[in-house]
Amino acid sequence: MKDGPSASPVTVPVVVNTPHALPAYSTPDSAGLDLRAKLDAPVVLQPGARGLIPTGLHFALPQGYEAQVRPRSGLAYKHGVTVLNSPGTIDADYRGDVGVILINHGQAPFTIEDGERIAQLVLAKYERIQWSAVEAVEALPASVRGEGGFGHTGTE
Secondary structure (H helix, E strand, O other): OOOOOOOOOOOOOEEEOOOOOOOOEOOOOOOOEEEEOOOOOOEEEOOOOEEEEEOOEEEOOOOOEEEEEEOOHHHHHHHOEEEOOOOEEEOOOOOOOOEEEEEEOOOOOEEEOOOOEEEEEEEEEOOOOOOOHHHOOOOOOOOOOOOOOOOOOOOO
């Protein structure tokens, strides 16, 4: 087993409008960086409520990459708080504040404090689809799964 990160780092220019440290990986093999709330005052999410929480970060991703905003498992497990549009996608051409849409699925109000770790950010490379009329077909090739969808394979 080799030491150090398993993937090459990608340089991302960032404007930091927050007093908090830049997101960092917690361990050498962490896939996600922790995003922190940048708040002037605490935000209370009542049960069932959602809110857009700013991070104070603006960045320019390279073409061919997206940043995925994902929930923190501890917030979800302990408090029922998660990222509503998970994973949220930040496109390479977006330059605004990276906001996190949190929702409280718990049974008690949840207070978000300035600087609190609220989500994870994962960088992902993607491929683009180019539709081609030449490849349009009347029917798709058969597969074992076919059109089976949600819950199709059962729970066992």
